[in-house]
Amino acid sequence: MAKADIDTKIIELFKKNTGVFLSGEDISDILGCTRAAVWKHCEKLRDIGYDIEAVPHLGYRLKGIPDKMLPDEILYELDTVVIGQTIYTYTKTGSTNTLAYTLAEQGAPEGTVVIAEQQENGKGRLGRPWVSPPGGIYLSCIIKPTIAPNEIQEFTLVTALSVVDAVKEVTGIVPRIKWPNDIVINGKKVAGILTEMKAETDRIAFVVVGIGVNVNTAGRSLPSSATSLKEETGERVMRLDICRALIRNLDREYRSFREKGFRDARGRVIALSATIGKKVRVVSHIAVHEGTAVDIDEEGALVLKTTGDGIQRIVSGDVN
Amino acid sequence: MAKADIDTKIIELFKKNTGVFLSGEDISDILGCTRAAVWKHCEKLRDIGYDIEAVPHLGYRLKGIPDKMLPDEILYELDTVVIGQTIYTYTKTGSTNTLAYTLAEQGAPEGTVVIAEQQENGKGRLGRPWVSPPGGIYLSCIIKPTIAPNEIQEFTLVTALSVVDAVKEVTGIVPRIKWPNDIVINGKKVAGILTEMKAETDRIAFVVVGIGVNVNTAGRSLPSSATSLKEETGERVMRLDICRALIRNLDREYRSFREKGFRDARGRVIALSATIGKKVRVVSHIAVHEGTAVDIDEEGALVLKTTGDGIQRIVSGDVN
Numbered sequence: 254m255a256k257a258d259i260d261t262k263i264i265e266l267f268k269k270n271t272g273v274f275l276s277g278e279d280i281s282d283i284l285g286c287t288r289a290a291v292w293k294h295c296e297k298l299r300d301i302g303y304d305i306e307a308v309p310h311l312g313y314r315l316k317g318i319p320d321k322m323l324p325d326e327i328l329y330e331l332d333t334v335v336i337g338q339t340i341y342t343y344t345k346t347g348s349t350n351t352l353a354y355t356l357a358e359q360g361a362p363e364g365t366v367v368i369a370e371q372q373e374n375g376k377g378r379l380g381r382p383w384v385s386p387p388g389g390i391y392l393s394c395i396i397k398p399t400i401a402p403n404e405i406q407e408f409t410l411v412t413a414l415s416v417v418d419a420v421k422e423v424t425g426i427v428p429r430i431k432w433p434n435d436i437v438i439n440g441k442k443v444a445g446i447l448t449e450m451k452a453e454t455d456r457i458a459f460v461v462v463g464i465g466v467n468v469n470t471a472g473r474s475l476p477s478s479a480t481s482l483k484e485e486t487g488e489r490v491m492r493l494d495i496c497r498a499l500i501r502n503l504d505r506e507y508r509s510f511r512e513k514g515f516r517d518a519r520g521r522v523i524a525l526s527a528t529i530g531k532k533v534r535v536v537s538h539i540a541v542h543e544g545t546a547v548d549i550d551e552e553g554a555l556v557l558k559t560t561g562d563g564i565q566r567i568v569s570g571d572v573n
Numbered sequence: 574m575a576k577a578d579i580d581t582k583i584i585e586l587f588k589k590n591t592g593v594f595l596s597g598e599d600i601s602d603i604l605g606c607t608r609a610a611v612w613k614h615c616e617k618l619r620d621i622g623y624d625i626e627a628v629p630h631l632g633y634r635l636k637g638i639p640d641k642m643l644p645d646e647i648l649y650e651l652d653t654v655v656i657g658q659t660i661y662t663y664t665k666t667g668s669t670n671t672l673a674y675t676l677a678e679q680g681a682p683e684g685t686v687v688i689a690e691q692q693e694n695g696k697g698r699l700g701r702p703w704v705s706p707p708g709g710i711y712l713s714c715i716i717k718p719t720i721a722p723n724e725i726q727e728f729t730l731v732t733a734l735s736v737v738d739a740v741k742e743v744t745g746i747v748p749r750i751k752w753p754n755d756i757v758i759n760g761k762k763v764a765g766i767l768t769e770m771k772a773e774t775d776r777i778a779f780v781v782v783g784i785g786v787n788v789n790t791a792g793r794s795l796p797s798s799a800t801s802l803k804e805e806t807g808e809r810v811m812r813l814d815i816c817r818a819l820i821r822n823l824d825r826e827y828r829s830f831r832e833k834g835f836r837d838a839r840g841r842v843i844a845l846s847a848t849i850g851k852k853v854r855v856v857s858h859i860a861v862h863e864g865t866a867v868d869i870d871e872e873g874a875l876v877l878k879t880t881g882d883g884i885q886r887i888v889s890g891d892v893n
Contacts, residue, residue, distance in 0.1 A: 358678075379776050399858050401889045402772065403723035409774050433774060447773065452722065454729050454753060454768045455889030456699055456858070538719050538776070569721045569775030 267315035276312035333504035406553035415502035429527035537570030587635035596632035653824035726873035739818035749847035857890030
């Protein structure tokens, strides 16, 4: 058994015996290694951040896991079908989207996930930076849907649903979707999505969908238009929980999208929209549109009711 | 002066003095090299394929240029604004689109053109091969338009106009556009377009547009659904002329598209359509549609009139 495997097995053993002390002898018997090795591996796991209690005559028990992007922790009983079969994690990287894009070019399979705890060149939409200090989660995923490029906005909104659900599951807060790609709490950006793709005119080769979530990010490290889950809840939130929920939800939503298209998701996107019903100004590379946001159509476009009862369909732009 | 420069200068000199004999002494004076060097360079140019006549006491004159993808010949008085400022040419390559895509990833500027006389892994739409034997032209161009991915079909049709015009200018034959990306003569494919891109949801990072033209390709080297300009005209066609016309037309059409969008081009695309007015069956990854092609709309989609006067808008698919 490789040394890394022993670490994984020890943690699994602890998790299957929550709160229970396991003797060094029992552990060494089960894993087929020496008691000295058990002690050594427990020390190593402590260094990583695992809170392992050791009591003479009783043995070891796991009291806490570190809130770090450890593949073992992310993958533990994750049970996804498409997303997260392969996971790359980094303490720090340039941009998880750029990394995932390169992996996709090199043939990485659908579902490959790249996660970083910090980005040095985090990317937002339209070449803008995405402020990516420690405390956040920066996750990019390679997917290969059989869709045309003009269906990509639908997928971005499907991803937004995954993010909303992850935040809701872990914190109880229900954030809203700000078309086209942001997740907001009380109007402030708590997460954003950057969808990039390689495509032909009518077929996508691959998509890299990037999700940045401000989890425990300090308010002072963020732009004034942004917030974090910690700022909103008043307490630290386990990034690992958010990360696992994101992957699980994305797996579920993507499979549903693949089977049924945007139809099912659309109603939920509309219900969760922070934009619909509001007077907005949408600035795109072509034009500026003003009106009341009244719908998100079956292709994920924002529908505005403009002055004089005109209807304007917006496929891209910034909403103010 | 570098040796390659002397070749270029000699050819330029010949071209500016069409049909006229230039003495070795005159050439050596003008270019500032020895007469022996002039002789040596003329020999080298003959090896490349230039037909240079040498007559004692009269000197040299150019009687013919080789029909090869020589950068000097392609660029000579090309006078384009965007397309073809940088040109890479190959006798043989895997796929000019793949090569251009890699160059674009590495930051190659808009307008960069990759040309091959033969492709070993020529790519068609939807992962299909594009048969690319010698005799054809395989040209890919990097462009960086400020458009959203769903505007890319418009650009593919604008490119189709450039191809139609190039064939018309050089051979007098007016081919037709078979939506979404083929150029046909009497229903047989003479050229095809493969548009690939790197994009975000609402912004294109770059487009690689690939054009394959069957110029002097022997009929037996092509699928039965295809033809070549030589097959149709009964004589060899100068590939260089087609290539230069393609680049010039693409430059003009792209600049017009950039300024005015698809509006101007749409009427011409419709007039040149091989599809409109016909009963068609369109097979896409989502569904099969049947009806009469009645329009190409302002987004480049094919509009079908289906049974019972239904109207179906098709954004992708194969037309039969």
